[in-house]
Amino acid sequence: MGLFSKTVSMARYKVDGKFEGQILETVAGGLKKNMVPEIDGKPVEKAVGWTSFENPFEPGFKGSSFSIGTYLVFSMRIDRKVIPAKVIKKHIAVEVAKLLAVSGRNFFSKDEKKAIKERVINALTIRIPATPNVYDILWDYEDAKIWFFSSLKAANEEFETLFARSFNLTPIRLFPYTMAELTAGLTHAQRDALSNISSTKFAK
Amino acid sequence: MLDISFAYSRYKFLGNEFLTWLWFIIEQDRERLKQIEKDLVFLHIGNRIVLENKINDAVETITILGDDAGLEEGILSLGKGAVVTEINLLYKSGDNEWRFTIKGESMNISNLKIPETAIVESSEDIEGMVLEKAYLYEKVTKLIDTLFNEFIKLRVSGKWSEHIVPEIKKWIYSEEK
Numbered sequence: 001m002g003l004f005s006k007t008v009s010m011a012r013y014k015v016d017g018k019f020e021g022q023i024l025e026t027v028a029g030g031l032k033k034n035m036v037p038e039i040d041g042k043p044v045e046k047a048v049g050w051t052s053f054e055n056p057f058e059p060g061f062k063g064s065s066f067s068i069g070t071y072l073v074f075s076m077r078i079d080r081k082v083i084p085a086k087v088i089k090k091h092i093a094v095e096v097a098k099l100l101a102v103s104g105r106n107f108f109s110k111d112e113k114k115a116i117k118e119r120v121i122n123a124l125t126i127r128i129p130a131t132p133n134v135y136d137i138l139w140d141y142e143d144a145k146i147w148f149f150s151s152l153k154a155a156n157e158e159f160e161t162l163f164a165r166s167f168n169l170t171p172i173r174l175f176p177y178t179m180a181e182l183t184a185g186l187t188h189a190q191r192d193a194l195s196n197i198s199s200t201k202f203a204k
Numbered sequence: 205m206l207d208i209s210f211a212y213s214r215y216k217f218l219g220n221e222f223l224t225w226l227w228f229i230i231e232q233d234r235e236r237l238k239q240i241e242k243d244l245v246f247l248h249i250g251n252r253i254v255l256e257n258k259i260n261d262a263v264e265t266i267t268i269l270g271d272d273a274g275l276e277e278g279i280l281s282l283g284k285g286a287v288v289t290e291i292n293l294l295y296k297s298g299d300n301e302w303r304f305t306i307k308g309e310s311m312n313i314s315n316l317k318i319p320e321t322a323i324v325e326s327s328e329d330i331e332g333m334v335l336e337k338a339y340l341y342e343k344v345t346k347l348i349d350t351l352f353n354e355f356i357k358l359r360v361s362g363k364w365s366e367h368i369v370p371e372i373k374k375w376i377y378s379e380e381k
Contacts, residue, residue, distance in 0.1 A: 003337055004324065009314040012345065054330060068334045138338060147341060151312035175310050176218035176352075177211040184353045186360070193360035199217035200364070202224060202372055203285040 002136040013146040013171040014182050024064045030166035035059045036077040043122045051077040056134045072139040079130035091120045219308030222355045223288035228372045243297040250292030257286035282376045302344050
């Protein structure tokens with residue numbers, strides 16, 4: 001589900017920290033440096049990185065194409081190769097049978113079996129195409145706020161890590177406490193009161 | 205500011221109390237809603253409301269589904285000590301209508317349906333579409349923020365236990381009868 005979907009889910013963030021240097025240049029640098037790498041045909045199980053909103057399967061950030069008004073629009077892509085356990089099991093069995101026949105032995109040691117398993121997984125990882133998941137991001141840099149178009153915990157955690165690494169800024173997830181602290185405009189006295197409250201009983 | 209993961213657990217109850225208060229406001233104090241959002245036509249409970257009641261170590265979850273579902277069972281649950289943990293809302297401002305679900309604990313917004321927008325036919329349409337969508341998302345997140353700001357200021361004030369909680373209790377037990 002993304003920014004243009006008919007139905008969306010979102011988590012919201014407040015960005016902590018200030019840009020060093022020009023905004024667009026800094027963001028472009030962070031996006032390009034952390035662009036999602038291609039892992040098809042490689043022995044890599046997972047890749048996480050930025051991609052363009054317009055063409056998520058052809059990552060690239062020409063000029064300031066990601067800037068629209070006061071918004072920065074781009075996407076995070078997580079590519080993952082998932083090999084079903086039964087496929088791994090089958091290929092290991094085939095490989096073990098083949099190697100036993102060639103070597104004339106009756107069995108392999110634990111370490112040898114482990115090495116065969118790793119080799120099989122590696123070979124399958126190269127052959128299997130990665131499944132991509134794309135998550136859109138709308139960043140209002142004037143108000144330092146972000147809409148991340150997914151509420152999946154794992155995707156949000158990947159986003160937080162990648163964002164901090166790319167731009168040297170911390171995205172703070174907005175949930176009840178952080179909304180009260182960062183966006184509700186509470187006074188010092190109200191914040192002190194917040195630190196002491198406990199849950200209310202609405203029942204008699 | 206507190207450590208984020210500690211604060212998330214420590215203040216989980218705040219979001220649920222916010223949604224419980226919001227239900228009360230929607231049912232009992234529509235004038236206040238109009239003061240909060242000038243263009244508001246309506247804010248209704250939608251097709252889903254989830255409540256949770258912690259009894260000792262066990263958690264009882266009550267889910268009410270359906271566009272015309274009666275909410276009496278939800279009120280009964282509130283009377284037994286439950287709080288709202290998730291709520292689906294219908295919001296109309298001017299000529300536009302939104303439908304969305306908020307989860308109390310995380311304040312995540314899901315199943316958000318915004319008013320119809322034009323269809324993107326070429327890459328030249330993208331810029332305009334992003335701005336239009338952003339405006340429509342902004343509108344609903346602004347409503348949530350304004351409502352939450354109103355709630356949190358009440359929640360940390362003396363008014364909460366002196367006036368608001370008794371009013372909510374009065375509502376719960378009058379609806380139960």
